[in-house]
Amino acid sequence: MSRRRTIASAIAIAATLILSNEHALAQAKHYRFAYDQPQSTGYGIVGDIFANKLKELSKGTMLIDQYPAAQLGQEPAVLQLVKAGDIEFCISSSANASTVSPQAGVMSLHFLFRDEDHLVKALAEPKLHAAVKAMVADTVQGMHVIALSTLGLRNMYSKREIAKIDDIKGKKVRVQATPTEDTMFPAYGAQTVHMPFGSVYTSLQTGVVDVAENGVNVFLANKHYEVAPVLSMTEHEANNSMVWISDKLWQSLTTEQKEWVQAAADEVSRTQPAKAVALERESQGKLKAIGVKVVSNVDKSGFEKIAAPYLDKMASDLGPHAAKIKDIIRAVK
Numbered sequence: 001m002s003r004r005r006t007i008a009s010a011i012a013i014a015a016t017l018i019l020s021n022e023h024a025l026a027q028a029k030h031y032r033f034a035y036d037q038p039q040s041t042g043y044g045i046v047g048d049i050f051a052n053k054l055k056e057l058s059k060g061t062m063l064i065d066q067y068p069a070a071q072l073g074q075e076p077a078v079l080q081l082v083k084a085g086d087i088e089f090c091i092s093s094s095a096n097a098s099t100v101s102p103q104a105g106v107m108s109l110h111f112l113f114r115d116e117d118h119l120v121k122a123l124a125e126p127k128l129h130a131a132v133k134a135m136v137a138d139t140v141q142g143m144h145v146i147a148l149s150t151l152g153l154r155n156m157y158s159k160r161e162i163a164k165i166d167d168i169k170g171k172k173v174r175v176q177a178t179p180t181e182d183t184m185f186p187a188y189g190a191q192t193v194h195m196p197f198g199s200v201y202t203s204l205q206t207g208v209v210d211v212a213e214n215g216v217n218v219f220l221a222n223k224h225y226e227v228a229p230v231l232s233m234t235e236h237e238a239n240n241s242m243v244w245i246s247d248k249l250w251q252s253l254t255t256e257q258k259e260w261v262q263a264a265a266d267e268v269s270r271t272q273p274a275k276a277v278a279l280e281r282e283s284q285g286k287l288k289a290i291g292v293k294v295v296s297n298v299d300k301s302g303f304e305k306i307a308a309p310y311l312d313k314m315a316s317d318l319g320p321h322a323a324k325i326k327d328i329i330r331a332v333k
Contacts, residue, residue: 027061028060028061028063029063030065031062031063031064031089031249032065032072032087033050033051033064033065033067033088033089033090033091034067034072034073034078034082034087034089034090034091035067035068035070035075035078036068036069036070036073036074036075036078036198037218037221038068038069038221038222039068039069040221041221042150042151042152042217042239042272042276043091043151043241044066045149045272045275045276045279046091046241047064047066047068049264049267049271049272050147050264053263053264053267053268054260054264057260057264058257058260062257062261064089074196074197075090075091075092075096076092076096076099078090079097079099079100079143079244082143082244082245083100083140083141083142083246084142085142085246085247085248085249086246087246088245088246089243089245089246089249090244091149091241091242092244093176093239093240093241093242094107094108094238094240094241094242095108095176095178095180095181097242098178098179099177099178100140100143101136101139101140102179102319103139103319103321103322103325104132104135104242104322105314105318106315106321106323106325106326107132107238108178108181108237108238108240109180109237109314109315110184110237110303110307110310111236111237111308112237112238112311112326112329112330113238115153116152116153118332119150119152119153119238119273119277120150121332122329122332123149123150123240123273124269124273125328125332127328128328128329129269131321131324131325132145132242132325133145135321135325138321139321141247142246142247142248143244143245143246144250145242146244147242147243147268147269148240148243148269149240149242149268149273149276150238150239150240150241150272150276150277151214151215151217151218151241151276151280152216152238152276152280153236153237153238153280154213154214154215154234154237154238155214155216155219155231155233155236156213156232156234156236157212157214157219157228157230157232158171158211158212158228158230158232159204159210159228161232162211162230162232162295162298163232163295163297163298164299165189165302165306166302168185168189168190168211169189169190170189170190171190171191171211172193172208172209172210172211173185173190173193173209173211173213174193174194174195174203174211174212175192175193175194175213177194180314183310184236184307184310187310188303190211193208195208195209201223201224201226201227205227211228212228213234213236213237215239215280216281216283216287217276217282217283218239219231219287220283220286220287229292230293231284231287231292231293231295232298233294234298235300236300236303243265245261311326312326
C-alpha cells in the first residue's frame with residue numbers, strides 16, 4: 001500500500017508541475033522590440049539587457065522578441081508605429097526622436113559632450129533621465145521614453161581623410177534629417193544630403209554622397225568601410241538613443257508589470273553606455289586590423305569654434321526642455 005501511495009503521490013506532484021508549467025506558458029506574453037541596426041551593435045546590447053532583465057523580473061511571463069536591422073522599418077517609421085500602438089517597444093536615435101519631439105534634438109547637438117567619459121557619466125545622471133521623460137510627457141502622445149542609451153560618439157568616414165575642417169568644405173555629407181544637422185554641417189561648409197540609413201552604403205559607393213557619419217561599430221557592422229575606407233575620428237556628436245514603449249501597452253500593464261518594465265529599462269540606462277563605448281574601442285581595433293585607415297589625430301578646433309555659439313542658441317531655440325537638458329549635460333564633470 002505504501003508503495004502505491006508513493007507512486008500515486010509522485011504522479012500527482014508531476015501532474016501539478018506539468019499543469020503549473022503549462023499555466024505559466026499560457027500566461028507568457030511576447031512583445032516586439034524594434035531597432036534599425038544589426039544586433040551586433042550597441043542597439044543589440046540594449047535589446048539583450050532589457051529582454052533578459054524583464055524575463056527575470058517577470059519570471060518568464062514577459063518576453064521580448066527583438067527585430068533588429070530595420071526588419072520592421074527605419075526609425076522614423078517605427079516611431080510612428082509605436083505611437084499608434086502597433087509595435088510595443090523600439091529604440092531611436094535622439095536625432096530621429098526629434099521627428100516626434102523636436103526638443104529631443106538637443107541630445108545630438110555638436111560638441112555637447114566633451115569626450116566618451118563625459119558621455120557615459122552624463123547618461124548616468126538621474127536629473128537627465130527625469131528631464132528627458134518630462135520633455136516627452138509634455139510633447140508626445142501615444143508613447144513614453146523609459147531608458148537612455150548610446151552608441152558612443154559619431155565620426156565621419158569617406159574615401160579620403162578629414163583631418164581638419166577645410167577637408168569637409170564643399171563635400172556632400174549624408175546626415176540625419178534634423179534641424180540640428182541641417183544647421184551645423186552647412187556651417188562647416190558642407191552640403192547636407194538626406195536619405196534612409198539603408199541607402200548610405202550605395203550612395204557612398206556611387207558618389208551620391210562624399211561623406212557619411214556614425215558610430216565606429218555601426219560603420220563596422222554595416223561594412224561601410226568597403227566603400228569608405230577612411231574613418232576620421234571627429235567625435236562631433238553623441239550617438240545617443242532612447243528606448244520607447246507604446247502608451248497602448250503601458251496602459252494595459254498592471255502596476256507590478258510597469259515596475260518590471262521600468263526596472264529592466266533602468267538596467268539598460270545603468271549598464272549599456274559603458275558597454276557601448278567599450279564596443280566602439282574594440283571595433284576600432286578590428287577596423288585597423290583589416291586595413292581601414294583610422295585618422296585619430298583630427299584637428300577638431302575648427303569644428304568646435306564654429307559649433308560653440310550654436311550650443312546655447314540652438315538649445316534655447318528648441319525650447320525650455322531642451323535648454324534644461326543641455327544645462328544638465330554640460331554641468332556633469
